[in-house]
Amino acid sequence: MSTGAVTDERQPARQDGRWLLYPEYGLIDAILGYAMFYVVVSTVTDPMAEGLAGVLGVGPEAIRTWFAIGLWVILGFTVLGQLTTQLKDNPHRFSSAEERRAFIERRAPSPLRYLGAILATAVGGTIAWLLIDEFLIAIVSVAIVIVGPVTITGLSLWTVVWLVCFSVGFGLFTFGLDRLVIGLVRDLIAIAVIGGNPDAPTA
Numbered sequence: 001m002s003t004g005a006v007t008d009e010r011q012p013a014r015q016d017g018r019w020l021l022y023p024e025y026g027l028i029d030a031i032l033g034y035a036m037f038y039v040v041v042s043t044v045t046d047p048m049a050e051g052l053a054g055v056l057g058v059g060p061e062a063i064r065t066w067f068a069i070g071l072w073v074i075l076g077f078t079v080l081g082q083l084t085t086q087l088k089d090n091p092h093r094f095s096s097a098e099e100r101r102a103f104i105e106r107r108a109p110s111p112l113r114y115l116g117a118i119l120a121t122a123v124g125g126t127i128a129w130l131l132i133d134e135f136l137i138a139i140v141s142v143a144i145v146i147v148g149p150v151t152i153t154g155l156s157l158w159t160v161v162w163l164v165c166f167s168v169g170f171g172l173f174t175f176g177l178d179r180l181v182i183g184l185v186r187d188l189i190a191i192a193v194i195g196g197n198p199d200a201p202t203a
Helices: 003-015 027-056 060-087 097-107 111-147 157-193
Strands: none
Touching: 027 060, 027 111, 027 157, 097 157, 111 157
């Protein structure tokens, strides 16, 4: 069979609307999670570099370099994980335009899910915004415990409270915002495909 024949046979599969690029949840969550991880590492780098330098017998600059390399490594894993998640099943392929329509309708977020996402974003974002300073101070205290002479019993109860409350709030915020943004993108796809010509190809 010639190359032209193969191309002609495959072309209708791209023209009859039986394939679809569809976003998965987790992208916004991963971006914000890495951003916070970067802030935390940047905050604790100096106190930990000073403390670990004496223990490991290297200069503080070497420790800072290791932390910087660690940030790049985690960024690489984060990007790889999201590429795997987003491209694993994309593009989705369907035996008919009706099957594609059913897939979109089944996975489109409901009003109740939107409400939950909005509440999680608002409540979690408020908690995180109010406690960010206390959280970073608590993180430095933990870093000092790890590398310094202070034992874990030297941590105050409030340090633990700030760590837990901020983590819960920030987790709610990133979860809610991820569901909200990806949900809106899914709805836009639904409008483009179902609200218009359902047999038109979706890019």
